[in-house]
Amino acid sequence: MKRALLAICTLMLVTGGCSHKSKPQPASIQPIANGTAIVESSGGKQIGYIGMPLDQPVVVQVNGASGSGVAGAAVNFSGPTGVTFTPASALTDSSGQVTSTVSLGQQAGRYKIVASTPDASGKKLELPLDEIALGYQQTLGAQLNGQYCIRCHDPESTPLRVSNMDNLSVKPHPFTEGDTLNKISDADLIAIISHGGPALNKSAEMPPWGYTLSKSDIAALVSYIRAVADPPYESGGLVYAQK
Amino acid sequence: MKNQLKAVWQFFFGDSARAFGSVSLILLVLLAISPAKNHFSQWRHYQKQYLHLIRGRADAVTLERHFQGGIQQIWIPEQQVTDRCTTCHLGLKEASLADVSAVAFRKHPVVPHSLTEFGCTTCHRGQGAATTVEEAHNSTEQWEQPLLPAKYIEAGCGQCHLEKPTATPFLNQGRDLISSNGCTHCHTIKRGDGTYILPDDDPPSLKHIADKTTREWIYAWIKDPQAYAGTATMPNYHLRDDDARDISAFVISQSTALQPPIQPGQTDTKPAEDPAAGTSLYGQSFCASCHAMQNAAGILVGGNVGPELTGIGTKAKPEWLQDWVANPNHYDPGTMMPHYRFDATQVATLAGFLESKTEPDLVANVHLDPATSPQIEHGKKLVVENGCASCHEINGIKKPENFAPELSRIGSKPLSQLLFVEGVEHTLPGYVAAKVRSPRAFGPSLKMPQFNLTPLQIDAITTALLAQTDRSQTQPPAMRIASVQQTKYEPAGHAGQLMGDLRCLTCHVINGHGGDMAPDLTWEGTAVQREWLTQFLKNPETLRPALIRRMPKFNLTDAEITTLADYMMTVYQTPQFDRDSLPVSEFSPAVVEQGRQLFYSKFACQSCHIADYAKDKGYIGPALAGTGKRFYAAWIYHWLQDPQSLRPGTIEPNQHMTDDEARSLTAFLMSLNATGSKEATKK
Incomplete structure (x- = not known):
């Protein structure tokens, strides 16, 4: 009698625990097809803000042996702590694509997220994607960039903002150009922004901003430039330059 | 059994010496409970972890010197801050700990405020005096203000910063959206400095609506405003067919004819022979600076100061369009649209062009029988119930007062006063965001309509609302950065009337009042020469090659130009220096x-x-x-x-x-x- 009661209690506890746990994580999706490759359609290398969803959803495509999209393949998204995906896993649609909205975590920096799908043998095919989250300082830098820098430093023209880059005799470096900018130390970047190109024997077409922007504004711009660098910036500019 | 108990009793309390020993032992154990609890407390555990972390680092000596054990507290009485967060968060000020993986010990990201001046909970919320993770971070039975999620963190800034700080784009966007969506027509939102967030969406008066459009269009519009124009700010009330029928009947029935009446269409003035004349006049007049219109490829081109014009020919009656293009002041004296001085041919050309921009599908299937008086009565009842007069002027209906709950302190609302429904996260931010996202999910009988917002816009509005806390209303005035208010400046006299007619302040700002589309003209009289100004007003040239938005040509008369130039050259001068001081x-x-x-x-x-x-x-x-x-x-x-x-x-x-x-x-x-x-x- 006692044993029976104990067994019932245990069963209830276990099932109770299970149902509680399984609520946030629905049973993993069963694929009805498998692909041989997973590729990015769009949504990688976006610049977002901490805790916020990215502007554009991440779209990945699962391709079959013929190189075209496979419908019904299971795609799983995963990322570091704090990153959320809606949905976190799904089956590809008729064109072989899965679309997921990504929210970044609470820390500023680079987030490596991974989209994966099993192939026919059950091996995981992985597609790593980089996304960037801006914190307070980088956000300030991003805003100032939009106001003061982007017209010359961004080659892209939009109807509301025509790029001035082509009008300059020395082409400015886009801020994503990590190959060049990562080698310049923080102190040099601050000097060139504050005192203009001539401070480092560079073109006078880069004007001095030190009498227009505050020191903290310029520090924020530097932190933004570091945040969006591609390839990523490794801290310690001088050390990096010596490599 | 009984004997055994007796033996135990004998062993501990058999004689006075044994009893004394046992009681002493019990007392000792009891006394040790409190220090033990202290010793094994959560925060000591974190402090030990921190010490372990820093000992492995190159700058261990410096970090250890900075370390202070025991409960730490930031106490700022005037801000009601008693924060013990730094008991566990030990590395907040350590520059070298910017990259550690343990979030608890990481350096605080660079912000303009110091920990000692503002504490932690001022911005992040949570229970400052708590010494366990659970109590400090989450909401407990005694504490309903958990940590603010990172995505709403700018709400912390918005409690004191009533202006628009550069680094808080979401807060700023949220406040702008609250104004541009007209939330504050119904909800009152008072800022900490006593000013109010005012709506700036300028919903049209319906007093003469029958002169402007048809009942069929109104029916289609109120059923689904975004079906007519994707950019429409009017929310969707999810009206039933017969309710929309009755409301449209009432709205038309209350409309009175404009005085003096709109002239019937000037059919005798033929639109220009050239079919492209309308397109080019629309372009030359820079209508697209303010109005958006879908181009042939279906892409929306133009500004958002005025309404979208993609389907204007379906909405507006031809004679109204002609009247409006000729002089918008006639129909709406409060409009932001300038009075272009078009001649009759230009009016016919432009109105004809706009008339051709139709969306016939919108009203194709709307067939309404003539309205009956019970329908009109019912329509009026619905108009009152839905608070239409909060936004629109309607004959015979007064603007309701406090139609919706005041939101000045929504950011501190106790959870116990909120009604949650299934699927809504049980937190204040979750509640506010869900309300903004789909208000009717909280009950089909609720009046708040469905707004047309993207997920990011919903988060932005939520951020701005969460900034409306008790603290924002009650803190000392010295803590606040005041909001930038537009002045009430209006140019004076005859020139002032003319500038009003031309709506200069829709685009230009003068003495702190006006739009941000065109340059500030406050000191224009010190800056430019009179001859140039005269020439420019006659025929505005392109000054900034990269801009799409440009000063339109208003077709001013010479006398008007003289009046404007005289006034601007005389009045808009800076006191800082004399314009003739450098010959x-x-x-x-x-x-x-x-x-x-x-x-x-x-x-x-x-x-x-x-x-x-x-x-x-x-x-x-x-x-x-x-x-x-x-x-x-x-x-x-x-x-x-x-x-x-x-x-x-x-x-x-x-x-x-x-x-x-x-x-x-x-x-x-x-x-x-x-x-x-x-x-x-x-x-």
Whole structure:
């Protein structure tokens, strides 16, 4: 009698625990097809803000042996702590694509997220994607960039903002150009922004901003430039330059 | 059994010595409970972990010197801050800990405020005095203000910052959206400084609506405003067919004819022969600066100051369009639209062009029988119930007071006072976001309509609302950064009336009042020469080659231009200096040449400005090829030395020039006398 009661209690506890746990994580999706490759359609290398969803959803495509999209393949998204995906896993649609909205975590920096799908043998095919989250300082830098820098430093023209880059005799470096900018130390970047190109024997077409922007504004711009660098910036500019 | 108990009793309390020993032992154990609890407490555990972490690092000695054990507390009585967060968060000030993976010990990201002055909970919320993770971070039975999620963190800034800080784009966007979606027509939102967030969506009056549009269009519109124009700000009330029928019946029935009445369409004035005339007049008049319209490819092109015009021909009656284009003040004296002085042919051409922009599908299936009086009565009842008069002027219905709950302190609302429904996260941010996202999910009988917002816009509005806390309302005034309020400035006199008619302040700001589309004109009289201003008003040329939005040609008469120029040249002068204080005759050719060299080499002004159309290409700033005919030398001279003092917020960098440099550059710029714009010079 006692044993029976104990067994019932245990069963209830276990099932109770299970149902509680399984609520946030629905049973993993069963694929009805498998692909041989997973590729990015769009949504990688976006610049977002901490805790916020990215502007554009991440779209990945699962391709079959013929190189075209496979419908019904299971795609799983995963990322570091704090990153959320809606949905976190799904089956590809008729064109072989899965679309997921990504929210970044609470820390500023680079987030490596991974989209994966099993192939026919059950091996995981992985597609790593980089996304960037801006914190307070980088956000300030991003805003100032939009106001003061982007017209010359961004080659892209939009109807509301025509790029001035082509009008300059020395082409400015886009801020994503990590190959060049990562080698310049923080102190040099601050000097060139504050005192203009001539401070480092560079073109006078880069004007001095030190009498227009505050020191903290310029520090924020530097932190933004570091945040969006591609390839990523490794801290310690001088050390990096010596490599 | 009984014997055994007796033996135990005997062993511990058999005689007085044993009893004394046992009681002492029990007492000792009891006394040890409290220190033990302290010893094994959660925060000590974190402090040990922290010490372990820093001991492995290169700068261990420095970090250990900074470390202070025990409960730490930031106490700021005037802000009601008692924060013990730094008991566990030990590395907040340590620059070298910026990259540690343990979030708890990481350096705080750079923000303009110091920990000691503001504490933690001022921005992050949570229970500052708590000493366990659970109590400090989450909501407990006794504490309903858990940590603010990272995505809403700018709400912390918004409690004191009533202006628009550069670094809080979401807070700013949220506040703008609250205004532009007209939330505060129904909800009152008072800022900490006693001012109110005011709506700026300017919903139209319905007093003469029957002159403007048809009942069928109103029916289709109120059923689904976004079906007519994707950019429409009017929310969706999810009306049933017969309710929409009755409301449209009432709205038409209450409408009175405009006085003086709109003239029937001037059918005798034939639209121009050229079918492209309408398109080109729409372009020349820069209608797209304010209005958006879908182009042939279905892409929306244009501004968002006025309503979208993609389907205007389906909405507006032809005779109303002609009347409106001829003079918008007739139908709506409060409109932001300027009164262009079009002639009859132009009116017919432009109105004809707009008439051709239709969306016939919208009303194709709307067939309404003539309204009956019970329907009109029912429509009126619905209009009152839905609070339509909160936004729109309607004959016979008063604007309701406090139609919706006040939201001045929504950011501190206790959870116990909120009604949650299934699927809504049980937190205040979750509740607010869900309400903004889909208000009717909280009950079909609720009145708040469905707004047309993207997920990011919903988060932005939630951020702005969460900033409306108790703290924001009650803190000492010295803590607040005041909101930037528009002044009530209006130009005076005859010229003032004319400027009102032309709606200069829709685009230009003068003395702190006006739009942000075009340059600030507060000191225009000190800046430009009268002849240039007259010429510009007659035929506005392109000053900034890269801009789409441009000053339209209003077809002003010479007398009107004289009135405007007289007024602006006299009234809009800066007290900082006299515009005649630097006569051009003072400049020698040598100084001009010196200025040219400075322009092209030291300051490289040609990066952004054009001095010579033949060789310069920079087009961020205005073209300067005609500076000698446009500006006063004194203005240029002072501008070069400190542009922001003359026009706050201009992106022209202050180059920190010497007096001599500024003087030489002024001399060079004043020597530039090209006429007209680039196109004119090319010819």
